[in-house]
Amino acid sequence: MKFISGKVVPEISHLNIFIIVVIALFYILPLSSFAQNGDWERRINNKAHKIDGHFNFVSLQDVAEALNAQTYYSNKARKAVLTLGVERITITAYNPYVVIGQGVLQMPINTQYSKGELFVPVKFFIPILKHVLQNSGAGNNNISESDLIKQGVNITGVQVVEKTNGTLIRVNTLTKFNKSGISTRYSRRWLYVDILNGKVSDKYFSAKIDTGLVKRVVPVQSEQLVQLSFQLNKDISSKDMFVTQHENEIWISIPTKNNLSRNIIEKLKSDKEKWKIDKIVIDPGHGGRDPGTIGRSGVYEKDIVLSIAKRLKKLLVKKLKIDVFMTRDKDKYISLKERTQLANKKGGKLFISIHANWNRNSQVKGATTYFLGLAKSDEALEIAQLENAAIKYEADEKNYTQYNDESIILATMAQNDYNKESQDFAAVVQKALNKNTGINDRGIQQAGFYVLVGASMPNVLIETAFVSNRKEERLLKSSSFQQKVAQAIFESIKTFKVKYESELYIN
Numbered sequence: 001m002k003f004i005s006g007k008v009v010p011e012i013s014h015l016n017i018f019i020i021v022v023i024a025l026f027y028i029l030p031l032s033s034f035a036q037n038g039d040w041e042r043r044i045n046n047k048a049h050k051i052d053g054h055f056n057f058v059s060l061q062d063v064a065e066a067l068n069a070q071t072y073y074s075n076k077a078r079k080a081v082l083t084l085g086v087e088r089i090t091i092t093a094y095n096p097y098v099v100i101g102q103g104v105l106q107m108p109i110n111t112q113y114s115k116g117e118l119f120v121p122v123k124f125f126i127p128i129l130k131h132v133l134q135n136s137g138a139g140n141n142n143i144s145e146s147d148l149i150k151q152g153v154n155i156t157g158v159q160v161v162e163k164t165n166g167t168l169i170r171v172n173t174l175t176k177f178n179k180s181g182i183s184t185r186y187s188r189r190w191l192y193v194d195i196l197n198g199k200v201s202d203k204y205f206s207a208k209i210d211t212g213l214v215k216r217v218v219p220v221q222s223e224q225l226v227q228l229s230f231q232l233n234k235d236i237s238s239k240d241m242f243v244t245q246h247e248n249e250i251w252i253s254i255p256t257k258n259n260l261s262r263n264i265i266e267k268l269k270s271d272k273e274k275w276k277i278d279k280i281v282i283d284p285g286h287g288g289r290d291p292g293t294i295g296r297s298g299v300y301e302k303d304i305v306l307s308i309a310k311r312l313k314k315l316l317v318k319k320l321k322i323d324v325f326m327t328r329d330k331d332k333y334i335s336l337k338e339r340t341q342l343a344n345k346k347g348g349k350l351f352i353s354i355h356a357n358w359n360r361n362s363q364v365k366g367a368t369t370y371f372l373g374l375a376k377s378d379e380a381l382e383i384a385q386l387e388n389a390a391i392k393y394e395a396d397e398k399n400y401t402q403y404n405d406e407s408i409i410l411a412t413m414a415q416n417d418y419n420k421e422s423q424d425f426a427a428v429v430q431k432a433l434n435k436n437t438g439i440n441d442r443g444i445q446q447a448g449f450y451v452l453v454g455a456s457m458p459n460v461l462i463e464t465a466f467v468s469n470r471k472e473e474r475l476l477k478s479s480s481f482q483q484k485v486a487q488a489i490f491e492s493i494k495t496f497k498v499k500y501e502s503e504l505y506i507n
């Protein structure tokens with residue numbers, strides 16, 4: 001396992017919250033009050049292992065399992081949330097700050113990150129857990145989440161939070177409810193939320209209310225459902241209210257548009273517009289003195305992929321009325337670095353590098369879509385090396401010598417904001433290719449492609465088919481197949497665009 005000690009500027013520092021430095025907390029907290037809470041501490045210690053040789057670390061997932069708690073991980077922000085009772089503990093990769101509700105604790109050392117998992121230092125994190133358990137109610141009355149689940153309880157509390165654009169009611173649940181079983185009704189300053197198959201315990205229900213709109217909440221258990229009744233301080237327009245589900249919570253959003261100044265609304269809107277996929281960068285692989293792979297018939301990869309790229313551009317411009325930028329539109333040499341630099345300069349929102357594959361075994365066939373990351377299979381590594389070999393045509397190969405494995409990881413992390421989107425998009429492309437062209441689906445893979453490093457937008461590299469396979473070489477040369485591939489990529493862009501843009505509007 002490899003860990004990179006990178007520096008992440010603590011994003012939380014700009015939040016207007018007080019920072020308590022609590023080195024003392026680690027030593028002062030009484031240990032006895034938790035003894036009866038079972039042996040979660042021992043379970044955490046059992047899973048711990050040394051990182052960097054000094055401290056024992058444990059993954060947040062293991063912590064959650066030891067506590068029977070839930071975690072939610074945001075790949076995009078490299079943040080994870082651990083829910084203990086009504087309390088939420090947020091940690092960030094390579095960061096010493098632990099956000100608990102409205103407060104922040106600072107550990108003496110940073111958290112660690114590896115392969116999509118966050119690791120916390122055991123010695124400093126356990127005291128924080130104890131502190132939170134003491135205050136959150138999760139450890140109170142000796143009731144643990146697993147006890148509650150045994151009793152059939154599935155709703156544990158609510159939090160009401162005032163936001164700039166309204167009020168958010170978060171119902172903490174232990175299972176995911178069917179959205180069709182959740183209904184809301186508003187009458188005379190009372191908001192009723194009915195949750196079918198919900199169960200509360202009068203011994204264990206916690207409410208945290210930020211003042212503002214909600215005065216109090218009354219949970220009522222009936223045979224088939226739980227009714228949460230919220231008494232409000234003022235009238236609301238019930239038609240603006242909406243219910244969404246987020247991991248182990250039900251959110252009821254009550255927008256108060258009129259409180260929001262026009263400027264803020266406009267700002268929010270333009271922020272979202274910024275992320276819309278309105279410009280696509282198509283990168284036909286190779287070109288000029290770099291022919292790419294060469295088929296038995298003498299066909300060049302650079303020519304095939306340029307033809308596919310042109311067809312794709314035509315479809316996008318004609319049918320989606322979208323702006324398209326091509327890194328090359330003729331048989332011209334462009335360095336790998338220049339390609340992403342151009343894409344960034346042009347303000348692209350999606351980067352698609354199109355290639356054709358090669359294998360020494362002429363039986364190998366099919367399509368693969370890659371996104372940037374550490375190669376997890378020999379095949380992925382081999383393909384990346386093959387495509388990366390294009391640098392031998394560049395005047396200054398030294399530009400790339402720093403791209404050893406480790407810098408690929410760092411580059412991946414630097415553009416981690418788009419990693420999840422790139423992976424999602426790769427999956428959509430693969431599916432569409434298989435559906436539209438009938439080509440063998442070799443799945444999505446990650447590998448360290450230089451051409452993807454540094455693209456500040458979701459990006460993928462598509463290996464459409466194998467030039468080294470006789471049948472596929474014939475297909476790749478045919479205009480009907482090229483058109484089908486272009487159509488498939490076009491369909492996947494359409495699908496991804498809708499999905500990606502709709503997510504922008506979830507608060």
Ligand SMILES: [Zn+2]
Pocket residue numbers: 285286292293301355356387
């Ligand atoms: Zn290629």
